[in-house]
Amino acid sequence: MDLEYGEEYEAFRKTVKAFLEAWPLQGDEARLPIEEQEALFRKRGIEAGFVYRNVPKKYGGSEQPHDAIKDQIIQQEFHRVGAPRDLATQAAGMLVPTLLEFGTEAQKERYIPPALEGTEIWCQGYSEPGSGSDLASLQCSGRLEGDEWVLNGQKIWTSGAQRAHMMFGLFRTExxxxxxxxISYLLVPMDRSGIEVRPLRELSGGFEFNEVFFDDVRIPAGNIVGERGQGWAVSRATLVHERNLIANPFLMREAFDDLVALARERKRGGRPAIEDPWIRQRLVEIEGYVRASETSNMLQFTAAHRGEFEKAMRPMMMNKVFSTDTMQRIMKCAYDLLGGDGLLAPLEEELDTWARTTTPTGWVLQYLFSMGPAIAGGTTHIQLNIIGERSYGLPRDLRKSG
Ligand SMILES: Cc1cc2nc3c(=O)[nH]c(=O)nc-3n(C[C@H](O)[C@H](O)[C@H](O)COP(=O)(O)OP(=O)(O)OC[C@H]3O[C@@H](n4cnc5c(N)ncnc54)[C@H](O)[C@@H]3O)c2cc1C
Structure with a gap:
């Protein structure tokens, strides 16, 4: 595999680096609230053609020709300087690509610009108490009455519902x-009467998940993406984007570097833990997984660059499984290195941040958090079933009929 990008792309990298010299913001701008700083960064990134490159200008994107290598370089450089990580929110990273594929012109014009600007926050209403892996069994109903859908039922594990303005959700309409x-894919304003959001406390002590209840909630009939009963196909498009968002090789490498730093800093038997053969063995093993994941990511990206999207699917599905598994190995090793400090509870102010893992309580938080991504967007077992069935033609898993 040729890992050199060539002159043209290295010149492009320089333009990205030059743009990033203005981040973090300086002077008066550095004193703005962080959300405003990030909004400014996003706006300038769009103007410079580095952010939301696949979205047409008329919907607020930067509309650049598809180029997977440039996308990769931008990701690398943005990550290197710690550029805002909220660019790929559920709205921008999942809803927007779905609307671009299935939405009407009016829906694209109405919903994409505020989703990209971050002024309209979205949540994903798929899972229900009895329907997670077997999502197609979902029961939340949508009944068409005149020119309105009437929604009833319950969603669960809805991340960020407590601050969302809108939900893209799946409802049984047929x-x-x-x-x-x-099933149909509906767009639900969260301020409608009859919606109740109840927070669920997580393992870490935070409140990111929610239950969302619908009691005769009325939304306009036009708030449907795709046709009636086509929601399954539409939701599959969203899930592909979600799995891609979860598998982030840069985060994994960063976490591994932090783990090595932790092993140098913590003591075992009066000496740096990294000098302990057992710890060294674990680190080497984990680095093997990190490198394997990076290589798999390169395979996905090479196939995408060549326009071979079918070929990109197999490493993409594997990346979700292996990156979440590797993150768990990294965090478990860090947790073991913490010894008694691992009993500390994460601090309140750490619960909402994506800061690098440098404090003991930050590591505890990341350790607890690392269990979630292997479940979100389809569990590891389900991913392995899909890889076995679709990529290797293995016999299908036993399923309930229906
Ligand atoms: C961090 C996080 C964020 C999330 N955010 C959202 C969100 O914003 N919106 C949303 O709608 N949902 C969200 N979810 C929910 C997530 O989509 C579900 O948890 C997931 O789909 C699994 O469903 P379940 O929890 O009902 O588990 P179940 O489906 O009940 O699975 C239980 C166990 O059985 C295994 N299993 C089930 N079926 C099979 C099978 N056929 N073969 C082998 N093993 C099987 C699973 O792998 C799992 O280990 C989030 C979850 C997490 C962890």
Missing amino acids: PDAPKHAG
């Missing part, structure tokens, strides 16, 4: 159709 064909 109760008599076979289960996959009875």
Whole structure:
């Protein structure tokens, strides 16, 4: 595999680096609240053609020709300087690509610009108490009455619902159709009467998850993406983007570097832990996984660069499984290195941050958090089933009929 990008791309890298010299912001701008600083960064990134490159200008994107190598260089450089990580929110990273593929012109014009600007926050309403892996069995209903959908039922594990303005969700609108064909993808304003959001406390002590209840909630009939009963196909598009968001090789490398620093800093038997053969062995093993994940990511990106999207799918699905597994190995090793400090509870002010893992309580938080991504967006077991069935033609998993 040729890992050199060539002259043209290295010149492009220089332009990205030059742009990033203005981050973090300086002077008066550095005193703005962090959300405003990030909004400024995003706006300038769009103007410079580095942010939201696949989105047409008329919807607020920077509309650049598809180039996977440039995308990769931008990701690398943005990551290197710690540029805002909220560029790929559920709205920008999942809803927007879905609307670009399935939305009407009016929906694209109405919803994409505020989603990119971050002024309209979205949450994802898929999972229900009885429907997670077997999502197609979902029961939350949408009944068309005149020019309105009437929604009833319950969603669960809805990340960020407590601050969301809108939800993209799946509702059973065709109760008599076979289960996959009875679902529609609806856009729900969260301020409608009949919606109740109840927070759920997480392992870490934070409140990011919610239950969302719908009691005769009325939304306009036009708030449907795709056709009635086509929601399953539309939601699959969103999930592909979600799995891609979860598998981030740069975060993994960064966490591994932090783990090595921690092993140098912590003591075992009066000496730096990194000198302990058992710890060294674990670090080497984990680095093997990190490098394997990076290579797999390169395979995905090479296939995408060549326009071979089908070929990119297999490493993409594997990347979600292996990157979440590797992150867990990194965090478990760090947790073991912490010894008694591992019993400290994460601090209140750390719960909402994506800061690098440098404090003991920050490591505890990341250790607890590392369990979630292997479940979110489809569990590891489900991913392995999909890889086995679709990529290797293995016999299908046993399924309930319907
Ligand atoms: C961090 C995080 C964020 C999330 N955010 C959201 C969100 O914003 N919106 C949303 O809608 N949902 C969200 N979820 C929910 C997530 O999509 C579900 O948790 C996930 O799909 C699994 O569903 P479940 O929890 O009902 O588990 P279940 O489906 O009940 O699975 C339980 C166990 O059984 C295994 N299992 C199930 N079926 C099979 C099978 N056929 N073969 C082998 N093993 C199987 C699973 O792998 C798992 O280990 C989030 C979850 C997490 C952890």
